[in-house]
Amino acid sequence: xxxxxxxxxxxxxxxxxxxxxxxxxxxxxxxxxxxxxxxxxxxxxxxxxxxxxxxxxxxxxxxxxxxxxxxxxxxxxxxxxxxxxxxxxxxxxxxxxxxxxxxxxxxxxxxxxxxxxxxxxxxxxxxxxxxxxxxxxxxxxxxxxxxxxxxxxxxxxxxxxxxxxxxxxxxxxxxxxxxxxxxxxxxxxxxxxxxxxxxxxxxxxxxxxxxxxxxxxxxxxxxxxxxxxxxxxxxxxxxxxxxxxxxxxxxxxxxxxxxxxxxxxxxxxxxxxxxxxxxxxxxxxxxxxxxxxxxxxxxxxxxxxxxxxxxxxxxxx
Numbered sequence: 273x274x275x276x277x278x279x280x281x282x283x284x285x286x287x288x289x290x291x292x293x294x295x296x297x298x299x300x301x302x303x304x305x306x307x308x309x310x311x312x313x314x315x316x317x318x319x320x321x322x323x324x325x326x327x328x329x330x331x332x333x334x335x336x337x338x339x340x341x342x343x344x345x346x347x348x349x350x351x352x353x354x355x356x357x358x359x360x361x362x363x364x365x366x367x368x369x370x371x372x373x374x375x376x377x378x379x380x381x382x383x384x385x386x387x388x389x390x391x392x393x394x395x396x397x398x399x400x401x402x403x404x405x406x407x408x409x410x411x412x413x414x415x416x417x418x419x420x421x422x423x424x425x426x427x428x429x430x431x432x433x434x435x436x437x438x439x440x441x442x443x444x445x446x447x448x449x450x451x452x453x454x455x456x457x458x459x460x461x462x463x464x465x466x467x468x469x470x471x472x473x474x475x476x477x478x479x480x481x482x483x484x485x486x487x488x489x490x491x492x493x494x495x496x497x498x499x500x501x502x503x504x505x506x507x508x509x510x511x512x513x514x515x516x517x518x519x520x521x522x523x524x525x526x527x528x529x530x531x532x533x534x535x536x537x538x539x540x541x542x543x544x545x546x547x548x549x550x551x552x553x554x555x556x557x558x559x560x561x562x563x564x565x566x567x568x569x570x571x572x573x574x575x576x577x578x579x580x581x582x583x584x585x586x587x588x589x
Contacts, residue, residue, distance in 0.1 A: 276571025281579040285519050288341035295334035298327035299370040314374045328379045329565040331367045335387055336526035338363050343394040344519035352397035360391050375421060378549025382533050389529045428547045445544045447473045452486035459490030477558045482542045501535050511577045517584045520576040527569045
């Protein structure tokens with residue numbers, strides 16, 4: 273994070289597209305020679321050292337960099353123009369197609385939501401936004417029927433009624449709610465959570481780690497955790513408005529939206545307010561590529577703030 277922060281924002285401006293294309297090539301590599309774990313092909317093996325990394329996590333940063341540069345270079349009158357919209361949709365659509373094939377619906381939705389948020393933040397016309405909302409309303413049922421795999425539809429159905437399959441598709445949500453509820457107001461104490469110690473909650477070190485916080489530290493611990501996240505998000509938004517260039521401002525806001533979506537989707541999933549998807553809780557969940565991507569993102573935010581007086585090219589403006 274500190275190394276990335278010390279690099280001038282102009283360097284990241286010039287590297288935005290190369291990083292995006294490298295991440296896109298890595299996603300294409302996953303499609304042809306990726307490593308399969310638990311039925312999902314999401315990782316690439318690093319030759320010689322036997323370690324794996326997840327290109328989709330890198331793409332979460334790369335797509336923000338690419339869109340920030342795209343809208344910085346795009347004349348303001350073309351933001352709501354059909355050509356300007358198509359360009360942004362291509363940047364968003366190419367990686368989401370590869371990630372959806374892995375399959376990784378959670379990351380696909382997160383990446384798509386980040387991209388759409390950046391299009392909105394770039395100042396797109398409200399008429400275009402309303403047209404997109406209507407189109408999405410028509411597309412969602414069709415996507416549910418024809419675009420999702422059977423197990424993904426099962427997760428959504430289970431979200432509405434987990435008791436239909438308590439030992440199968442509904443197991444995660446039911447056990448997660450038991451863990452959170454059993455913690456009460458103040459929790460059972462550090463390392464004293466029975467759901468955690470007896471491994472009733474699957475993935476309690478990664479996607480479902482918030483259940484450990486809720487069980488061991490209770491409602492108080494959960495609220496403190498969410499309060500810390502809110503403070504961090506508020507600080508990032510404040511830093512965004514200190515930036516004077518479109519690239520820096522959109523970069524910080526885009527990364528903040530990505531981080532906020534991580535937190536919101538994970539907490540909603542764990543509390544039974546959203547279907548179970550593979551989204552970790554940033555800064556807390558275990559994971560190599562995830563923590564590197566998150567800290568790299570914070571480094572970019574700090575770089576944009578530290579070098580906010582640097583002059584960037586004004587192509588098209």
